[in-house]
Amino acid sequence: MLRASPLAFIAAVLMAPSAVLAHGSFAAGDPGDPTKPSRTIELKMIEGNGTMAYTPNRVEVKKGEQIRFIITNTGELAHEFLLDSVEHNAKHKLAMEKNPEMEHDDPNGKRLEPKKTSEILWKFDKEGTFEFACLIPGHYEAGMHGVVVVSERQK
């Protein structure tokens, strides 16, 4: 009990940013509105030759656009899709190294078992470069990350 508490404390500190995010403030935009139009982007989680990846691993959207990501895990392992700022994902990744069993089912993140498909509906209302990543320990390093570049809508 006493031996566990310093670790629990560290985990609580590391998880604080994602806990804040879970309560309505997302770095990469906002959860989508299913009653509004959206553009569909199909994204696959792939494994092979010691690498793991998303394909595509770069998505370009216009500010204000709503995207329905249809995500399929084609691999043999569970994977995640967590859409956030690069900074938040980096912090979250450290938290997951301490607590690999963290499960995600949030507006901006899903865990998919092998051969499963899931969706994320997202409104990109902020300009910038955001990241989607799998933060299961070792997967990011194996190549499992990509970017969403949100640019100003043409006038």
Ligand SMILES: [Cu+2]
């Ligand atoms: Cu993964």
